[in-house]
Amino acid sequence: xxxxxxxxxxxxxxxxxxxxxxxxxxxxxxxxxxxxxxxxxxxxxxxxxxxxxxxxxxxxxxxxxxxxxxxxxxxxxxxxxxxxxxxxxxxxxxxxxxxxxxxxxxxxxxxxxxxxxxxxxxxxxxxxxxxxxxxxxxxxxxxxxxxxxxxxxxxxxxxxxxxxxxxxxxxxxxxxxxxxxxxxxxxxxxxxxxxxxxxxxxxxxxx
Amino acid sequence: xxxxxxxxxxxxxxxxxxxxxxxxxxxxxxxxxxxxxxxxxxxxxxxxxxxxxxxxxxxxxx
Numbered sequence: 433x434x435x436x437x438x439x440x441x442x443x444x445x446x447x448x449x450x451x452x453x454x455x456x457x458x459x460x461x462x463x464x465x466x467x468x469x470x471x472x473x474x475x476x477x478x479x480x481x482x483x484x485x486x487x488x489x490x491x492x493x494x495x496x497x498x499x500x501x502x503x504x505x506x507x508x509x510x511x512x513x514x515x516x517x518x519x520x521x522x523x524x525x526x527x528x529x530x531x532x533x534x535x536x537x538x539x540x541x542x543x544x545x546x547x548x549x550x551x552x553x554x555x556x557x558x559x560x561x562x563x564x565x566x567x568x569x570x571x572x573x574x575x576x577x578x579x580x581x582x583x584x585x586x587x588x589x590x591x592x593x594x595x596x597x598x599x600x601x602x603x604x605x606x607x608x609x610x611x612x613x614x615x616x617x618x619x620x621x622x623x624x625x626x627x628x629x630x631x632x633x634x635x636x637x638x639x
Numbered sequence: 640x641x642x643x644x645x646x647x648x649x650x651x652x653x654x655x656x657x658x659x660x661x662x663x664x665x666x667x668x669x670x671x672x673x674x675x676x677x678x679x680x681x682x683x684x685x686x687x688x689x690x691x692x693x694x695x696x697x698x699x700x701x
Contacts, residue, residue, distance in 0.1 A: 463643070516651070516655055519648065519651045522644075523644065523645075523648045526644050526645075616643065616644045619644040619647075619648075620643075620644050620647050623644070623647040623648055623650070623651045624647070626651050627650065627651055627654045630654050630655060630658040631654075631658070633658070634658050634661055634662065634673075634677065635677075638661070638662050638665050638666075638670075638673065639665060639670045639673050639674050639677070
């Protein structure tokens with residue numbers, strides 16, 4: 433929070449509002465905040481993965497996925513490629529602003545947003561055509577919970593990227609590390625979403 | 640401690656490569672082999688994270 437300082441007529445400055453927070457960590461507070469948030473998110477995903485493996489290993493059904501259901505592995509593979517590509521484009525956006533290339537940053541952010549939106553669109557389309565719902569057996573429930581939880585994270589990531597993109601087009605960011613935290617923090621979150629999808633894809637669609 | 644987007648991006652590439660390897664192995668063999676390999680990679684990741692955390696702890700104290 434920014435504190436306000438008012439200079440009075442007789443030369444004294446009077447401080448208003450709460451004092452600046454003491455930064456005892458060697459990591460800036462925005463990055464520390466997103467890292468702590470990601471750690472809590474890993475635990476949320478961990479609970480869902482524990483449920484998945486419980487159903488898969490402990491309950492041990494004769495067929496997985498239960499017949500006659502089939503998972504669209506090829507479409508999910510294409511979606512994986514799209515999401516992994518978006519990590520490269522957001523990294524390109526960061527590298528561009530570090531070098532002072534604002535056009536590259538804008539291009540990287542816009543392409544990342546479009547790739548993320550494409551991923552979400554394909555996933556919703558997959559839900560519409562997959563042939564089972566969250567009510568169909570525990571398999572359907574855990575499938576929709578895991579992929580839906582991840583989809584919600586992609587949606588939040590897109591919101592963060594939207595704010596970063598709008599700010600980029602308004603000329604808010606600069607090459608100094610403290611001047612492009614508004615791109616770096618959403619970038620870290622986006623990479624986390626990407627890593628989680630790789631694990632979801634491997635466990636749900638491939639194994 | 641330097642934690643940046645670059646460091647996280649490096650982990651995207653590492654996890655991506657591991658997942659690609661596991662997908663190929665699973666498709667060539669069976670889901671059980673893929674699951675065992677995944678478990679081994681997860682254990683290796685935990686050991687790496689523990690050693691990294693201990694090293695950082697020693698550095699911050701020393």
